[in-house]
Amino acid sequence: MKEVHVDKIVDAVEELCLTAAYDLGKDVEDCIIASKEKEESEFGKYIFDQILENIRYSREERVALCQDTGAAVFFIELGQDVHIVGGSLKDAINEGVRRGYKNGYLRKSMVIDPVFNRKNTGDNTPAIIHIDVVPGDKLKIMLMPKGGGSENMGRLAMLKPSDGLAGVKKFIVDSVKIAGGNPCPPVVVGVGIGGTMEMTTLLAKKALGRKLGEPNPNPQYAQLEKELLEEINNTGIGPQGLGGRITALAVHIEYYPAHITGLPVAVNLNCHASRHAEVVL
Amino acid sequence: MSEIKKITTPLTDDVIDSLQTGDRVEITGVIYTARDAAHKRLLENYEATGELPFDLRGQIVYYVGPCPAKPGQAMGSCGPTTSFRMDAYTPAVLGLGLKGMIGKGPRSKEVVDAMVKHKAVYFAAIGGAAAIISKSVKKAEVVAYEDLGPEAIYKIEVEAFPCIVVTDAKGNDLYVTGPQKYAR
Numbered sequence: 001m002k003e004v005h006v007d008k009i010v011d012a013v014e015e016l017c018l019t020a021a022y023d024l025g026k027d028v029e030d031c032i033i034a035s036k037e038k039e040e041s042e043f044g045k046y047i048f049d050q051i052l053e054n055i056r057y058s059r060e061e062r063v064a065l066c067q068d069t070g071a072a073v074f075f076i077e078l079g080q081d082v083h084i085v086g087g088s089l090k091d092a093i094n095e096g097v098r099r100g101y102k103n104g105y106l107r108k109s110m111v112i113d114p115v116f117n118r119k120n121t122g123d124n125t126p127a128i129i130h131i132d133v134v135p136g137d138k139l140k141i142m143l144m145p146k147g148g149g150s151e152n153m154g155r156l157a158m159l160k161p162s163d164g165l166a167g168v169k170k171f172i173v174d175s176v177k178i179a180g181g182n183p184c185p186p187v188v189v190g191v192g193i194g195g196t197m198e199m200t201t202l203l204a205k206k207a208l209g210r211k212l213g214e215p216n217p218n219p220q221y222a223q224l225e226k227e228l229l230e231e232i233n234n235t236g237i238g239p240q241g242l243g244g245r246i247t248a249l250a251v252h253i254e255y256y257p258a259h260i261t262g263l264p265v266a267v268n269l270n271c272h273a274s275r276h277a278e279v280v281l
Numbered sequence: 282m283s284e285i286k287k288i289t290t291p292l293t294d295d296v297i298d299s300l301q302t303g304d305r306v307e308i309t310g311v312i313y314t315a316r317d318a319a320h321k322r323l324l325e326n327y328e329a330t331g332e333l334p335f336d337l338r339g340q341i342v343y344y345v346g347p348c349p350a351k352p353g354q355a356m357g358s359c360g361p362t363t364s365f366r367m368d369a370y371t372p373a374v375l376g377l378g379l380k381g382m383i384g385k386g387p388r389s390k391e392v393v394d395a396m397v398k399h400k401a402v403y404f405a406a407i408g409g410a411a412a413i414i415s416k417s418v419k420k421a422e423v424v425a426y427e428d429l430g431p432e433a434i435y436k437i438e439v440e441a442f443p444c445i446v447v448t449d450a451k452g453n454d455l456y457v458t459g460p461q462k463y464a465r
Contacts, residue, residue: 040463041459041462041463042282043282043303043445043459046282046305047407050407050410050413050443051407051409051410053410053413054407054409054410054411054412054413057412057413058358058412061412063348063351063354063357063358063412063415064348064357064358064411064412065358065409065411065412066358066360066408066409066411066412067345067346067347067348067357067358067359067360067411067431068346068360068362068411069348105348105349105350105351105357106348106349107346107347107348107349107357107358107431108430108431109346109431118318119428120429120430120431120432122430148362148363149362149363149385149386149408152363180386180387180456180460181385181386181387181456182363182365182385182386182387183363184385184408184409234464234465235460235464236459236460236461236462236463236464236465237460238459238460238463240385240405240407240408241385241386241387241456241459241460242405242445242447242455242456242459242460243455243458243459243460243461243462243463244459244463245463271408271409272409273409
């Protein structure tokens with residue numbers, strides 16, 4: 001049994017908060033550079049230039065890429081041979097968030113209660129924590145700070161099996177059209193298909209964490225991702241919704257077996273500042 | 282793309298008339314920040330007391346909830362937030378004399394109609410370009426609702442703040458015409 005002390009987790013999470021907020025992943029930056037070459041609209045090209053300048057500036061100056069430094073969404077892979085000592089895992093993650101958002105001058109965006117008390121908690125806690133127990137003795141922590149503008153454009157459909165592939169595609173493309181300029185396009189389109197209602201939405205969120213532009217290993221889903229990207233980019237929504245060739249940087253699909261009666265589909269959009277950072281302890 | 286038009290606040294009717302959808306502008310002067318929570322409180326207080334935290338006439342409101350300023354910064358990263366959350370309050374604030382709004386994303390028909398009626402203009406700043414936008418903020422102070430944290434109303438002084446005119450006072454809307462041009 002490997003022991004991991006919570007102090008180590010707090011420190012690692014604090015650091016992840018800063019890395020994710022300041023330093024956009026090279027995969028995302030490279031995809032933005034490649035997409036810029038395909039953009040035809042003058043505004044679109046101008047917007048791509050501003051986005052790229054912003055990425056470089058925030059990395060160099062260590063300031064937040066976007067003022068919406070997000071809800072702190074964590075995907076944890078906890079090896080079953082890891083023993084966490086000194087306190088609870090969730091408390092440690094929240095303490096890391098508290099320190100990271102304070103010391104990093106990041107915006108605190110969580111309210112106490114969604115309906116009855118929309119007062120800011122003041123430290124960006126509580127984090128949204130998803131834990132998966134896996135074989136091994138490693139603790140992998142991935143942080144995906146998620147902005148509200150793109151999150152608000154997410155959609156779920158409990159389709160019928162008879163809706164089939166055409167129904168799935170229509171729902172996904174329609175979701176991007178409805179979102180229009182709101183989620184800060186060019187977007188990353190995270191899609192979950194199958195499972196149950198809650199699982200399909202979780203798959204859509206997880207899909208956003210994949211290295212940008214890496215296709216699904218299943219060739220049928222890889223093909224579907226490619227077709228959807230083309231259809232989405234034919235909508236003309238373009239960078240920031242002002243018209244152009246590039247509405248999405250990538251479509252990522254994650255899938256799971258489904259019940260005989262159902263075909264759930266979820267779309268979770270991310271803005272071009274598709275932030276994630278991870279560490280293995 | 283057109284030449285950049287340099288404008289100053291408060292906005293006059295002549296300036297508003299000269300701005301057309303698709304113009305790039307640089308704004309210099311005082312602007313105010315407000316998001317949905319601040320709009321809601323401002324209008325509720327106005328209804329109850331007849332008072333406003335600042336004179337809205339001719340002013341521009343920027344829809345933003347900034348990051349805290351690091352030492353040496355006037356304001357932290359401060360890109361626009363999604364404007365449609367303010368749509369429910371916008372016709373009322375335009376009725377009180379507000380002339381400009383900076384945000385991102387399309388507005389409702391009610392908002393565009395109210396903009397035409399009251400002669401106002403809607404600018405887009407680039408969502409997600411928050412760090413470089415903060416360079417054009419030279420001074421910032423809270424003028425109301427400090428308890429709202431990042432959602433408080435700030436009076437800010439900006440210099441050459443870059444925006445695009447998306448909806449002009451005639452109701453032309455780049456969020457409609459732009460995508461139409463590139464749809465296939």
